[in-house]
C-alpha cells in the first residue's frame with residue numbers, strides 16, 4: 070500500500086520535463102501577452118486582433134484548417150479502412166512508415182516537391198494536361214489559398230491514417246459476423262454498428278487534424294512567402310523583425326490567440342472522447 | 352472473394368500511388384532537369400555539394416537528431432514501462448500530456464520558449480533538442496505504448512522476477528527485447544522529426560538542414576527541390592527498413608511459437 | 614409457453630475445408646436431428662470452429678454439402694440463413710443497450726415495432742435479464758453478456774442455434790450455471806443446436822449426443838454414456854474421460870495381458886496382431902482395491918491421495934510404469950495412508966488397446 074502511494078515517483082522526470090519544456094513556455098507567453106510595452110498589465114496587445122489584417126489572418130487560417138481537415142479526414146479514413154482490411158503486416162508497416170514521414174517531417178521538402186510537381190512546368194501538371202485537365206486554366210497557382218489547401222491535404226491525410234488506424238483496428242470481427250448472422254446486410258452493419266462506433270474517434274481525429282493544420286508553419290512558409298496571410302506566418306515575420314510593430318508583445322498575443330483556437334479544437338477532441346464514454350469501456 | 356480482395360488492394364495502391372507518389376516522382380524528375388536548358392543531369396545535386404552551408408547545416412541536424420533520439424529514449428522508455436507496470440492510474444494524464452504537442456501550435460511554443468527559457472539555454476543550439484523531444488511526443492508515445500500493450504509486460508516481469516532475476520536483469524533481458532520494435536520505432540520517429548523540424552528552428556533563429564534549404568531555395572529553387580527529394584527518399588527508405596525489420600522480427604517469433612507447440 | 618417452432622434437421626455431408634496446407638476439415642459427416650443438441654468435442658485445432666462457421670455461412674466449404682431439412686444451403690447468403698450464432702465473447706454491439714442488441718436481428722427483418730418489443734421482452738424474460746434491458750454491454754458481467762448474446766441469437770427464431778465455446782471466457786461456477794440455463798432454454802424451445810466446446814465435462818453435461826472430432830473428421834458420435842463406456846476408437850477412449858495407459862501384450866483369441874491379468878479385448882480394438890506389445894487404456898474407476906492373496910492382484914506403493922468428495926483419487930507407483938490412477942469410494946479408503954503398500958486389480962469386461 071505504501072508503495073502504491075509513491076507509484077508516481079518514477080514518472081517525476083516525465084512530469085518535470087513536460088512541465089518545464091511544454092507547459093511553462095505556454096504559461097510564460099500567456100502572461101507576457103497581457104503586459105504592455107511598459108510592463109504593466111494590459112489588454113492592449115489584443116486590440117489589433119479584433120479587427121483588420123490580424124482578424125483576417127485568423128479567419129483565413131481557420132478556414133484553411135477546416136477545409137483541409139474535412140478533406141483529409143474523409144480521405145484518410147477511407148484509406149485507413151482499405152489498408153486495415155487488405156494489407157498484410159509488412160505492407161502495413163511500410164505504409165505506416167511512409168505516412169509518418171509525410172505527416173512528420175514533410176514540412177519543407179514536401180512544399181518544394183509540390184512546387185516541382187504542380188508548378189507550371191511540373192511533370193504532374195503536364196500529365197494532368199495530357200488527360201485534358203489544365204489546372205492552370207483558371208487562376209490556380211500553388212501559392213494561392215487553393216494551392217495551400219492542396220499541399221496541406223498531402224500531409225494531413227497520412228496524419229489521419231496514423232491517428233485513425235487504432236479506431237478501425239478496434240472494430241471486432243465478431244461484430245460484423247454477428248450482424249450478418251442476424252440477417253442484416255453490410256450496409257446496415259455500417260449504418261448501425263461500425264459508423265456509430267467509429268464516429269467519436271473520427272471527430273476526435275478531425276479536431277487533431279484541425280489543430281495540426283492550424284499550427285502548420287513550415288509548409289506555408291516555404292510555399293507562400295507571405296502571399297496567403299496565415300497567423301503562423303505573421304508571427305514568424307514579427308519574430309524575424311521584418312515587420313515593425315509599435316507593440317513589442319503583439320506576437321505573444323497572436324501566439325496566445327492561436328493557443329485559444331487550438332484549445333477550442335482540444336475541447337472538441339475531449340468532447341468527442343467523452344461522448345462515447347456512455348458505452349465505451351474506460 | 353479472393354479476386355475481390357486483391358483487386359481492391361490493387362485499387363488502393365493505385366489510388367494512393369497516384370495521389371501521393373506520382374507528385375513525388377514528378378518532383379524527382381524535376382530535380383534532375385538541367386537549369387535553364389533541356390535534358391537531365393546531376394547539376395542540381397552537385398550544386399548542393401558546392402554550397403558552403405550545406406554540410407555544416409546537415410551536420411548540425413544530424414547532431415541534434417541523434418541527441419533527440421537518445422533523450423527521447425532515456426525519458427520515455429522508463430516512463431512508459433513504469434506507467435504500464437506500476438502506475439496505470441496515471442495513464443490518462445500522461446496520455447493527455449502526450450497529445451498536447453499535436454494541439455498546442457508549435458509557433459506558440461517557440462514564442463513561449465523565447466519568453467521563458469533561461470539565457471544560457473537560449474544561447475546554445477542544443478536547446479532545440481528538448482523541444483524536439485516535446486514535439487515528437489505524440490508519435491513516440493504511441494509507438495512505445497502500442498508495443499508495450501501488445502505484450503503482457505506485467506506477466507513477463509512477474510515471471511522473470513519470480514525466477515530470481517534482478518530488476519536490472521529483468522529490464523535488460525526481458526523488457527527491452529520484448530518491446531524492441533516499439534523502441535526502434537520511437538527512436539526513428541524522433542530522429543526523423545528532428546531532422547525535418549523547421550518551425551522551432553527557424554523561429555528560434557538556428558541554422559539546420561531544413562532552414563538552410565529554405566534560404567537556398569531563394570537562390571536556386573532547383574537545388575532546393577533536389578535537397579527535398581533526396582531527404583524525403585532517405586527518410587522513407589530508413590523508416591521502411593525499420594518497419595520491415597520490426598515486422599520480420601514479429602513473424603519469426605510466431606514461427607518459433609508454432610514450432611514449440613508441435 | 615414459448616411458441617413451438619418446426620424444428621429442422623441439419624446435415625453435413627463430406628465437408629472439406631483447407632487453409633493453405635492446413636486441412637481443417639477432412640470429410641466431415643454429421644447429422645443433427647430436429648430439436649437435438651449435439652456437442653462437438655475435440656482438441657484444439659481439430660476443426661470445430663471451422664465446421665460451425667461453415668454451417669453459419671461465415672466460411673465456405675471446399676467441397677461437400679450442407680443441408681437443412683434436406684435443402685442444400687451451401688450457397689445461401691449468410692444473412693439469409695436464419696441461423697442464430699453465439700460467439701465465444703465480445704460479440705455484443707458495444708454501442709447498443711441490451712434491448713437494442715436483442716432487437717437488432719428483428720429490426721433487420723423489418724418487423725413492426727409492437728411485435729419487436731414483444732419479442733424483445735420475451736427474450737429478456739427467457740434469459741432472466743429484464744432489469745438490465747437499458748444497460749450497455751460493458752456494464753454487464755461476462756455471464757450476463759453471454760446470456761444477452763444467446764437472447765439475441767434466439768430472438769430471430771432461428772432454424773438452427775450455433776454456439777462456439779460460449780462459456781469458455783467465464784469462470785467455472787458461472788459456466789456450469791449458464792450451461793444449465795442454455796440447456797433448459799434449448800429444451801423448452803426444442804431448437805436444433807450445435808454446440809462447440811473443448812471441455813468434455815461441458816459436452817457430456819449438456820448434449821443429447823456428443824461428436825468427438827480429430828484432425829477434421831468425426832471419430833464417433835453418440836450419447837455421452839455410450840461414448841464413455843464404449844469408445845469406438847482409442848482416440849475417443851483417451852480423449853473422453855481419463856485413462857491409464859499401461860503396457861500390455863495381445864495374447865491371441867481377442868485377449869490382452871496387462872499387469873497380472875488377462876482380459877478380453879474390446880471389439881473396437883481391431884487390427885492388433887497377436888504377440889504385439891500394445892498400450893491398454895484403463896479407466897481409473899475400472900481398478901479396485903483387493904486383498905494381497907487375490908491371484909490377479911498387483912502390488913504398488915500409494916504415492917498420492919486426493920479427496921474429491923464421494924470419490925478419492927489414488928496414485929499408485931509401480932516400478933517401471935507411470936503412476937496408476939485409481940478412483941475409489943472415499944469411505945473405502947479412509948484408512949489408507951501415503952506410503953502404504955496396496956493391492957489392486959482391473960475390473961472390466963473388456964478393455965481398449967492401441968499400438969504403441
Ligand SMILES: Nc1ncnc2c1ncn2[C@@H]1O[C@H](COP(=O)(O)OP(=O)(O)OP(=O)(O)O)[C@@H](O)[C@H]1O
Nearest residue numbers: 632635636637656657658659660661662663664811
Ligand atoms: N482463417 C484461417 N486461416 C488459416 N488457417 C485457419 C483459419 N481458420 C482456421 N485455420 C486452421 O484450421 C484448423 C482448424 O481450426 P479451427 O478454428 O476450426 O479449430 P478448433 O477446433 O475450433 O480449435 P480451438 O479449440 O482451438 O478453437 C487449425 O489448424 C487452424 O489453424
Ligand SMILES: [Mg+2]
Nearest residue numbers: 661662663778
Ligand atoms: Mg474454435
